[in-house]
Structures are given as structure tokens and as C-alpha cells.
Amino acid sequence: MRADPAEYQLVSPGNLQAVLSVLASEPAQWLPIAGGTDVMVLYSAGKLPNRKLINIWNIPELRQIELFPDTIRIGAACTYTALRRHEIISREFPLLATAASWTGGIANQNRGTLGGNIANASPAADSLPALLVYDAELTLISVRGERRVPYREFHTGYKKMALASDELIRDISLQRRFSEYVSHARKVGARNAQAISKVCLAALGQVSNGMIQDVRLAVGSVAPVPLRLQETERLLTGRKIEPSLIAVARKSVAKEIQPIDDIRSAARYRTAVACNLVGDFLVKFAAEGAKS
Ligand SMILES: Cc1cc2nc3c(=O)[nH]c(=O)nc-3n(C[C@H](O)[C@H](O)[C@H](O)COP(=O)(O)OP(=O)(O)OC[C@H]3O[C@@H](n4cnc5c(N)ncnc54)[C@H](O)[C@@H]3O)c2cc1C
Numbered sequence: 001m002r003a004d005p006a007e008y009q010l011v012s013p014g015n016l017q018a019v020l021s022v023l024a025s026e027p028a029q030w031l032p033i034a035g036g037t038d039v040m041v042l043y044s045a046g047k048l049p050n051r052k053l054i055n056i057w058n059i060p061e062l063r064q065i066e067l068f069p070d071t072i073r074i075g076a077a078c079t080y081t082a083l084r085r086h087e088i089i090s091r092e093f094p095l096l097a098t099a100a101s102w103t104g105g106i107a108n109q110n111r112g113t114l115g116g117n118i119a120n121a122s123p124a125a126d127s128l129p130a131l132l133v134y135d136a137e138l139t140l141i142s143v144r145g146e147r148r149v150p151y152r153e154f155h156t157g158y159k160k161m162a163l164a165s166d167e168l169i170r171d172i173s174l175q176r177r178f179s180e181y182v183s184h185a186r187k188v189g190a191r192n193a194q195a196i197s198k199v200c201l202a203a204l205g206q207v208s209n210g211m212i213q214d215v216r217l218a219v220g221s222v223a224p225v226p227l228r229l230q231e232t233e234r235l236l237t238g239r240k241i242e243p244s245l246i247a248v249a250r251k252s253v254a255k256e257i258q259p260i261d262d263i264r265s266a267a268r269y270r271t272a273v274a275c276n277l278v279g280d281f282l283v284k285f286a287a288e289g290a291k292s
Contacts, residue, residue: 063077093134217278
């Protein structure tokens with residue numbers, strides 16, 4: 001371990017208002033730590049810039065999953081294990097439950113949180129394409145009050161987000177209106193478990209009388225932020241679902257994404273995989289849509 005514990009301060013106020021007061025008291029000095037699965041990697045490597053950490057793991061409001069007739073509200077400090085085990089999330093939001101099952105190994109899923117995945121702001125984060133296609137909304141809180149931000153507006157550039165230094169993500173709300181959609185999730189990494197995505201896809205679609213009513217596609221690891229493929233969605237919506245659409249979609253996906261070469265993969269490979277994943281989804285969509 002390259003960090004010296006004596007150089008760090010950790011506080012654990014145990015209630016939400018006290019956490020917010022500490023964050024506001026010394027702007028940009030205190031770093032929230034939830035499960036610590038990202039923070040502790042930086043700490044161990046001696047690369048954590050903040051010296052003051054504030055524990056939010058034990059705040060009850062951040063650990064709840066609340067059900068309402070039209071929405072589900074997921075506390076930001078809910079773990080992947082909690083998401084995977086939740087009956088309504090598994091049934092109505094399978095893309096999120098699947099992404100939770102991909103994230104690291106069991107130990108990581110017991111500690112890693114949805115809010116941490118959002119605030120860590122990696123373009124390769126596995127849960128974020130699902131949040132895009134489900135039109136998730138974030139509630140951000142501080143001593144100044146609370147505000148709601150559509151998740152699609154939250155990540156504004158590579159590792160940049162619409163979160164002030166005194167704010168916390170309190171919860172993530174999803175509308176309960178996608179359970180009849182065809183859904184498809186795929187992650188391509190170096191291996192099946194414990195691998196950061198080279199490309200990941202979350203896709204949803206609805207067909208009526210053979211025509212595409214709604215289609216939602218989001219891809220990770222192909223741009224500075226997780227990307228909703230709006231142009232491809234626009235091209236597909238209202239069209240008859242047929243094999244020729246796959247070629248149209250592939251061409252459009254290749255134009256929309258901006259992958260890079262990095263240690264995990266090459267831009268050319270990422271483009272080919274993103275096109276293949278969308279093509280696979282359309283095959284499934286056509287087969288399942290034909291039944292409806
Ligand atoms: C072995 C290993 C495997 C992994 N595999 C994957 C994988 O396959 N896919 C994947 O997507 N990720 C993976 N990760 C990354 C990590 O587990 C996730 O990003 C996790 O969701 C982070 O949550 P956390 O609670 O541990 O965050 P923390 O480490 O506690 O925090 C991460 C960041 O988020 C901020 N933060 C946390 N909660 C909040 C909040 N409520 N409001 C505001 N800011 C907040 C923190 O200040 C910090 O900047 C892996 C990590 C490890 C160590």
C-alpha cells in the first residue's frame with residue numbers, strides 16, 4: 001500500500017443532515033465514501049487527492065428502495081447485491097439487475113453502490129447505460145436543498161458531472177413503465193467476470209403490429225460518457241421490423257459513437273462490437289416483437 005493512513009482523516013457522522021453540514025463546511029475538502037470500491041483503489045495506489053473522507057455507507061435514507069405506484073426510488077448507497085436480489089427491480093428493470101450481476105465479483109457487489117458507480121463517472125461503468133434507457137432521474141441534496149436532474153444530463157464530459165462539491169446523490173428514480181418492453185443487455189470484456197467492459201449495451205424496444213413504437217439504445221465505453229444512440233433510435237422508430245434494418249442500424253451506430261484506443265481495447269474493435277451488439281438486439285427484438 002502506497003498511502004500513509006496517518007495523512008488521512010475519516011469521519012462518520014451517521015445521519016444525513018450532519019453529513020451535508022460537513023460537506024458544506026469546507027467546500028471541496030471532504031470526499032464521500034460509500035462502498036469504497038473505487039475510493040480504496042485510489043487510496044491504496046497513493047493516488048487519492050482528498051485527505052478528508054466522510055462515510056455515507058451507514059446513512060439509512062441512502063440505503064432504502066421505495067416503491068410507489070408509478071416509480072421506484074433507489075437510495076444511492078444501495079449495493080449491487082441489494083439490486084440483484086430485489087424482486088421488482090429484477091422483474092421490471094432487468095437491465096439494471098443484469099448490470100449489477102456483471103459488476104466485479106460477489107465481494108465487490110456486496111460493497112459497490114449504484115450512487116458510487118454514477119459519481120465515479122467512468123464511461124465504462126456497467127450500470128449507466130441501463131439508467132440512460134430507463135430515463136432515470138437523480139435527486140441531489142445539500143444543505144441548500146434538493147434538486148432533480150435527469151441522468152442523461154448529469155455526465156457532461158469525461159469524468160465531469162453536474163454535482164456541486166457540497167452535494168450528494170440521494171436517490172435514483174425510475175418510472176415503472178418498461179416491463180412490457182423487449183430488453184437486451186450485453187457486456188463484452190476480456191473475460192466473463194471481474195473485467196471492465198470493452199463495450200456494454202443496454203437496449204429496450206416495443207413493437208406494435210410489426211412496427212417499432214419505441215426503441216432505446218445506450219452503450220458504454222464508446223465515448224467520453226455513456227452514450228444514448230439517439231440518431232439510431234430516430235432512424236429505427238416507426239419502421240417495420242425486418243432484417244434490412246440491421247444494416248441501417250449498424251451504419252448509424254458506427255457514425256454515432258466516438259470510441260478510443262486505450263489499454264483495454266482498440267477503437268476499431270469497439271466499433272465492430274457495438275455494431276454487433278445492436279444487431280444482436282434487433283434480431284431478438286424482431287423475434288420477440290413478432291409474438292406481440
Ligand atoms: C475488483 C473491482 C471490480 C470492479 N468491477 C466493476 C465492473 O465490472 N463494472 C463497473 O461498472 N464497475 C466496477 N468496479 C468499480 C466499482 O465497484 C463501482 O464503480 C462501484 O459502483 C462504486 O461504488 P462505491 O460505493 O464502492 O463507490 P466509492 O468508492 O465509495 O465512491 C466512488 C466515487 O463516488 C463518490 N460517491 C459515492 N457515493 C456518492 C453519493 N451518494 N453522492 C455523491 N458522490 C458519491 C465518491 O466520493 C467517489 O468519488 C470494480 C471495482 C473493483 C475494485
